[in-house]
Amino acid sequence: MTSxxxxxxxxxxIPSKSNFDMVKFVAVISYFTVIGWCIAIVLYSGNRSxxxxxxxxxxxxxxxxxxxLSFIPLIGWAxxxxxxxxxxxxxxxxxxxxxxxxxxxxxxxxxxxxxIK
Numbered sequence: 750m751t752s753x754x755x756x757x758x759x760x761x762x763i764p765s766k767s768n769f770d771m772v773k774f775v776a777v778i779s780y781f782t783v784i785g786w787c788i789a790i791v792l793y794s795g796n797r798s799x800x801x802x803x804x805x806x807x808x809x810x811x812x813x814x815x816x817x818l819s820f821i822p823l824i825g826w827a828x829x830x831x832x833x834x835x836x837x838x839x840x841x842x843x844x845x846x847x848x849x850x851x852x853x854x855x856x857x858x859x860x861x862x863x864x865i866k
Contacts, residue, residue, distance in 0.1 A: 810858030
């Protein structure tokens with residue numbers, strides 16, 4: 750039997766992701782726009798962990814900070830560049846599977862965004 754016939758019969762196996770891979774995926778996708786965050790929160794409901802909770806809070810906090818800074822001319826825009834760099838570093842650590850507390854506001858995000866549990 751050829752592989753095409755095997756697939757056509759519906760007898761194929763899709764390897765499942767390990768739980769940690771899905772948790773990392775939730776953490777990484779949460780950093781990509783509001784749509785990515787919404788997808789991550791839906792996926793999070795089935796894959797709860799302290800790692801994904803941590804990154805959901807950090808990513809939402811960064812997005813809100815970036816949005817608020819965009820309304821402040823010049824100084825806010827300049828600081829937004831720093832927030833963007835921190836955002837890239839946070840994504841890097843999420844891909845590695847490590848927690849990265851955002852400088853200055855990371856602890857604040859963890860305390861104040863406690864509706865994400």
